[in-house]
Amino acid sequence: MQHCDTLFHAARIITQDAGRTVLDDAALAVRDGKIADAGPVAELEARWTSDERINLPNMLLMPGLVNAHTHAAMTFLRGLADDMPLMEWLQERIFPMERELTPHIVRTGSLMGFAEMLRTGCTACIDMYIFEQAVFEAAHTAGLRCLGGEVVFDFPSACCPDPRAALETTRALADAWKDDPLLRVAVCPHSVYTTSEKTLRDCARLAEELDLPLHVHLAETPAETAMSLKLHGRRPAAHADACGLLRPGAVVAHAVDVNEAELRLLAERGVRAAHNPSSNMKLASGAAPLPAMLRAGLTAALGTDGAASNNQLNMFTEMGRAALLHKLVCADPTVATAREILDAATLGGAAAFGDPALGRLEAGAAADFIALDLDSPNLRPMYNPVSHVVYAATGAEVRLTVAAGRVLYRDGRFTTFDYPALLREIDDIRDFVLRKTGTGR
Amino acid sequence: MQHCDTLFHAARIITQDAGRTVLDDAALAVRDGKIADAGPVAELEARWTSDERINLPNMLLMPGLVNAHTHAAMTFLRGLADDMPLMEWLQERIFPMERELTPHIVRTGSLMGFAEMLRTGCTACIDMYIFEQAVFEAAHTAGLRCLGGEVVFDFPSACCPDPRAALETTRALADAWKDDPLLRVAVCPHSVYTTSEKTLRDCARLAEELDLPLHVHLAETPAETAMSLKLHGRRPAAHADACGLLRPGAVVAHAVDVNEAELRLLAERGVRAAHNPSSNMKLASGAAPLPAMLRAGLTAALGTDGAASNNQLNMFTEMGRAALLHKLVCADPTVATAREILDAATLGGAAAFGDPALGRLEAGAAADFIALDLDSPNLRPMYNPVSHVVYAATGAEVRLTVAAGRVLYRDGRFTTFDYPALLREIDDIRDFVLRKTGTGR
Numbered sequence: 046m047q048h049c050d051t052l053f054h055a056a057r058i059i060t061q062d063a064g065r066t067v068l069d070d071a072a073l074a075v076r077d078g079k080i081a082d083a084g085p086v087a088e089l090e091a092r093w094t095s096d097e098r099i100n101l102p103n104m105l106l107m108p109g110l111v112n113a114h115t116h117a118a119m120t121f122l123r124g125l126a127d128d129m130p131l132m133e134w135l136q137e138r139i140f141p142m143e144r145e146l147t148p149h150i151v152r153t154g155s156l157m158g159f160a161e162m163l164r165t166g167c168t169a170c171i172d173m174y175i176f177e178q179a180v181f182e183a184a185h186t187a188g189l190r191c192l193g194g195e196v197v198f199d200f201p202s203a204c205c206p207d208p209r210a211a212l213e214t215t216r217a218l219a220d221a222w223k224d225d226p227l228l229r230v231a232v233c234p235h236s237v238y239t240t241s242e243k244t245l246r247d248c249a250r251l252a253e254e255l256d257l258p259l260h261v262h263l264a265e266t267p268a269e270t271a272m273s274l275k276l277h278g279r280r281p282a283a284h285a286d287a288c289g290l291l292r293p294g295a296v297v298a299h300a301v302d303v304n305e306a307e308l309r310l311l312a313e314r315g316v317r318a319a320h321n322p323s324s325n326m327k328l329a330s331g332a333a334p335l336p337a338m339l340r341a342g343l344t345a346a347l348g349t350d351g352a353a354s355n356n357q358l359n360m361f362t363e364m365g366r367a368a369l370l371h372k373l374v375c376a377d378p379t380v381a382t383a384r385e386i387l388d389a390a391t392l393g394g395a396a397a398f399g400d401p402a403l404g405r406l407e408a409g410a411a412a413d414f415i416a417l418d419l420d421s422p423n424l425r426p427m428y429n430p431v432s433h434v435v436y437a438a439t440g441a442e443v444r445l446t447v448a449a450g451r452v453l454y455r456d457g458r459f460t461t462f463d464y465p466a467l468l469r470e471i472d473d474i475r476d477f478v479l480r481k482t483g484t485g486r
Numbered sequence: 487m488q489h490c491d492t493l494f495h496a497a498r499i500i501t502q503d504a505g506r507t508v509l510d511d512a513a514l515a516v517r518d519g520k521i522a523d524a525g526p527v528a529e530l531e532a533r534w535t536s537d538e539r540i541n542l543p544n545m546l547l548m549p550g551l552v553n554a555h556t557h558a559a560m561t562f563l564r565g566l567a568d569d570m571p572l573m574e575w576l577q578e579r580i581f582p583m584e585r586e587l588t589p590h591i592v593r594t595g596s597l598m599g600f601a602e603m604l605r606t607g608c609t610a611c612i613d614m615y616i617f618e619q620a621v622f623e624a625a626h627t628a629g630l631r632c633l634g635g636e637v638v639f640d641f642p643s644a645c646c647p648d649p650r651a652a653l654e655t656t657r658a659l660a661d662a663w664k665d666d667p668l669l670r671v672a673v674c675p676h677s678v679y680t681t682s683e684k685t686l687r688d689c690a691r692l693a694e695e696l697d698l699p700l701h702v703h704l705a706e707t708p709a710e711t712a713m714s715l716k717l718h719g720r721r722p723a724a725h726a727d728a729c730g731l732l733r734p735g736a737v738v739a740h741a742v743d744v745n746e747a748e749l750r751l752l753a754e755r756g757v758r759a760a761h762n763p764s765s766n767m768k769l770a771s772g773a774a775p776l777p778a779m780l781r782a783g784l785t786a787a788l789g790t791d792g793a794a795s796n797n798q799l800n801m802f803t804e805m806g807r808a809a810l811l812h813k814l815v816c817a818d819p820t821v822a823t824a825r826e827i828l829d830a831a832t833l834g835g836a837a838a839f840g841d842p843a844l845g846r847l848e849a850g851a852a853a854d855f856i857a858l859d860l861d862s863p864n865l866r867p868m869y870n871p872v873s874h875v876v877y878a879a880t881g882a883e884v885r886l887t888v889a890a891g892r893v894l895y896r897d898g899r900f901t902t903f904d905y906p907a908l909l910r911e912i913d914d915i916r917d918f919v920l921r922k923t924g925t926g927r
Contacts (some may be wrong), residue, residue, distance in 0.1 A: 123866075124873035127821040214494040326810035327722040327877075329819040329923075357864055357876040366807065369767035378770040422602040423798055425564075425909055426916035432565035436768075437795040441882025468866055477868035 046365035049074040049081050050450065052095040057418060057453070058083065059107040059430055061405040067430055070206045073106065075412040078226075078450035083407050087475040101416050101445065106155040106431055108404050109168025109413035109448060110360035111394020114260075114298040114319035114348030117183070117191075118146075120161070121154030121474050123352040131328050138482070139353060146203035147480055148179040155183035158358050160459060160467065161188060165440030166415040168448040169398055171296055171319065171348070174307055175202045175232040178218055181228050188453045188461045190413070191400050192398050194218065194260060197248055199240050208244040212251050219255055227449060229258075229399070234290065236262040237281045238272040242288055245462045249289030258294050258399050261285065264307070265299035266330045282307040291316050296397045298348065300338070301331040308334070308341035317344045317397040320389070322366045323357070324350030335371050335389075339402070345388070346393035361440035364390050368435050369469070382433040412450035417442040490517040491891065493536040495527050497860060500548040500871055502832050502846040506825070508871055514547065516853040519667075524848050542857050542886065543886045546871055549845050550836020550854035550889060550922065551611025551801035552676075555739040555760035555789030557615045558624070558632075559587075560589035562595030562601070562915050564793040565834070566923070572707070574768050578869055578925070580794060584696065587644040588921055589620040594911045596624035599799050601900060601908065604630060606800040606881030609855040609889040612760065612789065614701055614736055616643045619659055622669050623920045629902045630698035631854070631895045633839050634675035635659070635701060640681050640691055649685040653692050660696055668890060670699075672841070673733065679713040683729055690730030699735050699840050705739035705748070707771045718892040725746040732757050740765075741779070742772040749775070749782035758785045758838040761830070764798065765791030765809045775819040776812050776830075787834035802881035805831050809876050824876040829914040858883040 054073065058068040060083060074082040074090040084358040126138040151174065152157055172180055172193035184191035195204065197211040197217060205211040212232075232255075234240050234248040250258050264270065264281040272399060277284045282303060285291055293315035300311065300318040311318065320333045338345045347367055349358045364386050395404030402411040417424070417434070421442040424433050432480035446454040453461055494516065499509040501524060513530040515523040523530055567579040592615065603611060610631035613621055618636040625632035628845040636645065636659060638652040646652040653673075659670040673696075675681050675689040693700050705711065705722040714722045723744060728734055735754035741752070741759040752759065761774045779786045788808055790799045805827050812822035836845030843852040858865070858875070862883040865874050894902055 054902070121867060123869075124878060125869045127870075127873050127877060130819055134819075157863065157866060216786045323810060326814040327819065329813045329817050331817075332814060352878075356873065357880070359729050359864065359880065360593065361807070362880065365803070368809070369764060372770045373767040373773060375813075376770050376772075378571055378575075379569055420909060422598065422605050422905075423800065425598060426562060426912045426919075428564075428566045428916065428920070429568075432568050432797065436568060437793075439566060439798070439800065439803065439880040439882050441880050464863075467638050468861060475869065478867075479869070 046094050047092060049076040049093050049095045051075045051099060052089065053099050053101060053102040053106065054086050055104045055106040055416060056477050057105045057430055058406060059105065059434065060407055061108050069160055073406060073412070073414065074403055075450045080406055080408055080410045080412050087378045088377050092301045102414040103419045104444065105419050106221065106406065106416050107434060108391045109446065110166050110390045111168045111346065111398055111403060112162060112349050112352055112358065112360055113172040113296065113346030113357060113394045113397040114172050114321055115158070116351035117158035117170065117172050117358070118151040118154040118174045118180055119187045119351030119353040120158035120358065121150055121471065121478065123356050125353065125478065127356070134316050142202060142478060142481065143175060146175050148176045148403070150474055151176040151179035152183045153467070153474055155180045155185060156462060156467055157471045158352060159183055159187035159189055160464065161358045163187060163446045163459065164453040165361055165441040166446060168413040168415070168446060169361050169394065169403055171260060171397060176204045176223070181218065181222055183271070184228055185225070186462050188451055189448050190232050190398070192229045192258065194231040197234045197240060199244055208240065208247065214249055214253065214467060216255065219257060231258045231260040233260045236286045237249040238269055238276065238367045239476060242277065244286035245290055247284070250291065251293060258296065259290055259292055260296045261290055261298070262312045263300055266300045270302045270424060280307070284308055286310060286314065294399050294420050299325065299330070299333060301325055301333045303334065305337065305341070308338055308343055308387065312341045312343040317346055317393070319346050319397055320367065321348045321350040322363055322370050324354040326370065328354055332370055332374045335367065336375055342397045344393055345389050346397040359440040360390055361438045364435045383432045386435050387431055395438035413448045415447070416445035418444050488517040490522050490534050490536045492538045492540060493530065493534060493546065494540045494542060496542040496545045496547040496857060498527045498546045498871055499524065499847060500546065500875065501848055502549050503848045513856065514847060516891045519845055519853050521849055521851045522652070523851050544860045545857040545885060546860050547847065547855055547857050548875065549832045549847055550887065551607050551831045552739065552787065552839055552844060553608045553611040553790050553801055554787030554835045554838040555791055555797065556599070556613055556760055556799060557792035558594040558599035558611065558613050558799070559595040559615045560792030560794045560921065561599035561799065562591055564797050566794065566919065568797070583919060583922065584616060585644055587616050589617045591915055592617040592620035593624050594908070594915055596621045597628060597903060597908055598912045599630035599793060600624060600630055600903065602799045604885065604887045606630060606802055606882040606893040606898065607887060608801050609854040609856070610835065610844055612672070612701060612752050612838060617645045619662070622659065622663055624664070625669055627903050629643050630889050630893055631668045631839070633670045633697050633699065635672040638675045638681060638685060640685055640869065641917060649681065649688065649851060653688060656692065657696065660698060671697045674701045674703040676906070677710065678725045679710055679717065683718065686726070686729035686731055689735065693733060699737065700731055701737045702731055702739065704738040704741055705743045708743045711743045721748070723751055727751060727755065728881045735840050740774060742766055742774045746773065746778065746782070748786055749779055752827055753782045753784040758787055758834070760787050760789040760838055761808065762789045762791040763804055763811050765795040767807070767811065769795055773811055776808065777816055780826060785834055785837045785848060786830050787838040788831045800881040801831055802817055803881045805876045818927050826871045827876050828872055854889045856884050856888070857886035859885050
């Protein structure tokens with residue numbers, strides 16, 4: 046007999062291992078934040094003793110979902126402005142509020158966003174924002190994994206007066222969190238249309254020097270392509286490549302306006318695409334060609350983008366919309382299968398995060414997992430658990446969220462922070478926003 | 487002082503009255519299944535005494551949602567087959583199982599569907615299926631409103647050998663439930679491609695004779711248009727009109743492949759369109775032109791369709807997808823506003839149901855309403871409650887569902903039926919389906 050910290054026993058486990066095994070009446074042995082063993086409960090009971098046992102009858106265990114592109118802090122703007130043209134939305138609503146940002150607003154907005162992510166089964170996210178240090182503080186409080194970086198623009202942000210300062214902030218962030226097991230820093234140029242060629246090359250150089258991943262918005266809209274052609278004489282992917290951004294493991298968010306040749310280029314360079322169906326639909330940006338991405342061998346992940354353009358940070362919502370969107374756009378009900386979409390939200394997200402220990406539940410993987418209540422009316426009857434996760438679940442069926450072996454959410458309670466106090470703080474920020482903008486209901 | 491049965495006091499009320507008033511710190515007085523009064527709590531306390539008082543602090547009250555097109559019983563097939571071409575899905579998976587239907591399967595499947603609807607804030611639905619008597623029995627048990635009818639095909643169903651029998655079943659159903667305050671019968675020809683011209687005319691005649699509404703699938707796919715042209719020499723809307731189906735108040739489900747002239751015709755005839763975004767996306771049927779419908783003055787409602795092609799019966803899911811879908815399809819982020827979508831799911835649904843007392847909360851309206859928990863992380867902060875209902879809510883925030891003044895669901899409990907027993911029954915049916923099909927895992 047071996048000894049582990051906790052044995053989790055559930056009705057079913059979607060492992061997302063190489064054979065995509067689904068186990069019935071099964072258990073996970075968790076030790077030191079990792080999965081020590083996974084399999085039928087009788088086998089695990091014969092092999093493992095544990096300090097604690099958590100029984101989850103009528104629950105489905107599955108890997109924690111990875112939100113591959115978000116701006117968690119923007120949760121403070123959730124629903125402030127909808128149904129508006131993109132440029133009017135950005136220039137009249139979002140940018141004026143972002144000039145008022147403080148570390149306190151960013152920290153509180155991020156923790157609000159992380160609360161929603163934990164509540165809906167997300168255990169890791171890839172973020173980019175202003176005052177990212179405050180995002181990391183919130184992620185550290187919440188206990189989930191975050192790969193994030195200070196956004197680099199050529200114009201001033203509330204945090205950084207110029208791109209040089211943003212890169213120095215990135216360097217300081219990487220140094221400050223270098224020993225944290227859950228938080229990792231990325232170099233985050235905003236996009237090819239908000240940064241000069243020199244800035245993009247400086248970003249690539251810093252990523253090379255510090256061995257950090259890159260995270261950039263790329264080819265989000267046809268309008269971006271037009272701007273890139275005008276500014277740089279190249280389409281966004283070609284320009285990003287010329288500036289050295291398309292490094293192996295780089296995360297390109299959106300990739301909506303990309304052609305087949307560009308998909309092949311992205312695949313060859315070993316970058317990962319973060320697809321954000323809700324945001325792209327809500328802002329009428331277009332539909333990223335997910336089925337073509339997969340055919341081209343490009344690793345695709347799913348993201349929520351920020352709550353200002355979604356307005357949820359719920360990966361179950363994204364999975365359902367992704368699966369349906371591409372069937373409509375391709376006029377083919379056989380594309381974007383439940384299997385492919387769940388893979389994107391787990392294994393694809395793990396690749397985007399740069400950590401192959403995420404997104405699957407088997408010996409050696411991270412103990413990042415969630416439990417869904419199979420007695421929820423929308424999950425009955427059940428013929429195929431993967432179908433239910435993608436098509437029938439809303440995210441609210443999540444009863445348990447565990448990252449690195451630590452229970453972060455269970456049965457309506459967040460374990461790592463004072464949720465009622467957070468609600469009071471976010472309401473204070475809302476009142477501040479209403480005073481500043483004179484908008485709202 | 488006047489006296490009512492129950493006073494409901496909530497943090498906010500979205501009334502959906504003519505001025506689209508949103509009340510803060512407000513109350514509803516409910517008497518005899520109707521709203522006797524609605525307004526600021528201080529005013530109602532000055533006017534009303536009550537037998538009971540239900541306090542809903544931090545809750546948002548809003549009208550119960552109307553699911554304008556569904557096949558509740560098909561919940562027993564949820565997730566049996568996904569990601570398949572339409573005809574293969576119908577002919578290899580759905581039709582073979584529908585030949586095995588019994589009233590017990592229909593009753594149990596429907597109650598499972600109604601459980602999900604009540605759980606996610608739906609208080610009325612428009613249904614069509616085989617053995618509709620069993621659907622009505624389930625609706626009567628659950629306590630929600632249902633406008634439903636026996637589906638009329640030219641070929642045999644498990645219930646009726648021919649269209650004449652289906653029309654006689656419709657007549658008997660109308661007679662059996664004529665005194666029920668919540669259940670109403672519609673004449674339900676399946677579509678123009680599964681019924682002869684004579685059958686469609688017989689349906690229109692029966693609707694005329696018994697003064698019943700009509701409910702028909704119309705123009706769901708371009709393939710239906712092609713079939714209609716081949717069979718009848720007319721596009722679906724023209725053929726339905728020629729057969730007398732486009733009567734005032736008729737509900738046409740889908741209306742995907744319709745042109746501007748057809749939208750004007752449908753509007754002139756006073757029919758209502760039931761838009762089913764999830765089903766149309768999942769089956770790759772196309773996108774119904776909702777913004778053009780509204781411009782043409784056609785009353786539009788929202789529906790889930792059946793769980794075999796969705797796979798949810800969740801009107802919040804439909805609202806979010808509808809709002810996003812049309813922005814993408816029209817390449818315009820200003821169409822399908824939160825206000826228009828909420829109107830479709832409430833007032834539009836009321837029009838489709840044929841009951842103007844539904845879909846709004848004011849004196850004289852039906853006491854059909856729901857309460858959402860505003861402490862849910864995805865609903866904070868809140869600037870605009872209508873935005874949150876459409877874009878941020880998942881349906882799982884519903885804590886209370888009331889139809890005709892009766893509490894049907896509250897805080898995880900269904901009040902009108904034994905939910906654990908229902909789960910056991912639906913699992914028995916799943917086992918039966920698995921034996922019959924050898925499919926599913």
